[in-house]
Amino acid sequence: EKGTYAHFMLKEIDEQPFVIRNIIQKYQHEDGSTRLDEDIRAAMKDSDRIYIVAAGTSYHAGLVGKQLLERVSGKPTEVHIASEFLYNMPLLSEKPLFVFISQSGETADSRGVLVNVKKQGHRTLTITNVPGSTLSREADYTLHTFAGPEIAVASTKAYTAQIAVLALLAVDVANAAGKTLDFDLLQELAIAANAMESLCNQKDEMEQIARDYLSVTRNAFFIGRTADYFVALEGALKLKEISYIQAEGFAGGELKHGTIALIEDGTPVIALATQEHVNLSIRGNVQEVASRGAATAIISMEGLDQEGDAVVLPRVHELLTPLVSVIPTQLIAYYAALHRGCDVDKPRNLAKSVTVE
Numbered sequence: 512e513k514g515t516y517a518h519f520m521l522k523e524i525d526e527q528p529f530v531i532r533n534i535i536q537k538y539q540h541e542d543g544s545t546r547l548d549e550d551i552r553a554a555m556k557d558s559d560r561i562y563i564v565a566a567g568t569s570y571h572a573g574l575v576g577k578q579l580l581e582r583v584s585g586k587p588t589e590v591h592i593a594s595e596f597l598y599n600m601p602l603l604s605e606k607p608l609f610v611f612i613s614q615s616g617e618t619a620d621s622r623g624v625l626v627n628v629k630k631q632g633h634r635t636l637t638i639t640n641v642p643g644s645t646l647s648r649e650a651d652y653t654l655h656t657f658a659g660p661e662i663a664v665a666s667t668k669a670y671t672a673q674i675a676v677l678a679l680l681a682v683d684v685a686n687a688a689g690k691t692l693d694f695d696l697l698q699e700l701a702i703a704a705n706a707m708e709s710l711c712n713q714k715d716e717m718e719q720i721a722r723d724y725l726s727v728t729r730n731a732f733f734i735g736r737t738a739d740y741f742v743a744l745e746g747a748l749k750l751k752e753i754s755y756i757q758a759e760g761f762a763g764g765e766l767k768h769g770t771i772a773l774i775e776d777g778t779p780v781i782a783l784a785t786q787e788h789v790n791l792s793i794r795g796n797v798q799e800v801a802s803r804g805a806a807t808a809i810i811s812m813e814g815l816d817q818e819g820d821a822v823v824l825p826r827v828h829e830l831l832t833p834l835v836s837v838i839p840t841q842l843i844a845y846y847a848a849l850h851r852g853c854d855v856d857k858p859r860n861l862a863k864s865v866t867v868e
């Protein structure tokens with residue numbers, strides 16, 4: 512039910528802080544620890560490499576998950592687009608563990624890989640929002656994202672829920688390996704949930720950006736570096752999916768290798784700047800496009816912000832910024848689609864679950 516909301520997408524964007532808090536509760540044990548299932552822990556520990564396989568927005572969550580798994584737990588992790596993996600399988604390590612990320616748990620491209628790697632005798636884990644789904648039933652293990660039903664075709668709360676669960680998984684793997692971490696993930700997730708909530712209360716700002724930058728344009732770019740690059744990809748996918756604006760996400764440093772040729776007077780470029788170690792570089796990239804006429808808007812984070820930034824996010828742990836920085840991009844896509852008269856919840860040519868290969 513949409514309740515008072517005009518669209519499911521907006522309702523689902525707003526639900527995100529509660530989804531994160533729900534995940535914290537669901538995975539927290541009475542003693543305050545976050546141990547996941549013993550079998551999953553053992554399978555992760557026993558593997559020498561994680562292969563994340565997913566499509567679309569879930570693939571983008573996987574990119575963030577790789578960074579979390581490698582940085583927090585030290586476990587080598589690769590991320591693959593399901594439909595590519597099926598026909599172009601990389602050389603596998605000796606003890607691979609496959610992690611399928613899928614909101615619906617029904618994506619045929621991912622299932623194709625699952626069936627294939629199971630045949631080869633590899634172990635499989637599905638992270639899904641629908642525990643009884645095909646991918647969940649057919650994998651050895653399941654982690655539930657507890658986001659509640661996602662109705663809008665454009666995935667929002669499933670993405671942030673997947674990242675939160677991947678973060679928990681990363682910490683669990685680190686704990687199992689006896690690593691001591693210098694942060695408390697549950698606390699950091701709770702801080703991120705609060706930040707998400709405050710952004711959901713700043714909708715006017717995002718509506719204004721959509722109005723100013725995206726009302727009439729044919730194309731738009733999202734740029735970022737490291738974790739911000741992954742969110743740039745997701746922001747661009749969301750925008751094209753529901754507003755039909757041709758949008759691309761780029762790694763800031765890669766622009767000069769070709770794409771910058773597309774920048775004209777007034778081309779919208781939305782930049783994400785939440786990562787301290789690349790803050791100067793991404794701002795340099797913004798300068799490069801601005802001096803070629805781009806209409807630039809910077810989404811930064813407290814402590815790294817500069818005068819003139821369009822949105823300043825509350826400060827959160829650097830590994831969890833995607834949970835927060837994605838929200839302005841979701842809202843900008845929503846309002847852009849709305850202003851352009853598009854069917855927000857049911858964009859053309861798309862289905863909620865893609866059950867064909």
Ligand code: M6R
Pocket residue numbers: 566567568569570612613614615616617618621664665666667748749752863864865
């Ligand atoms: O159900 P899944 O997570 O497996 O779906 C994967 C993609 O089809 C999905 O994320 C798609 O990209 C969304 N419509 C994006 O908003």
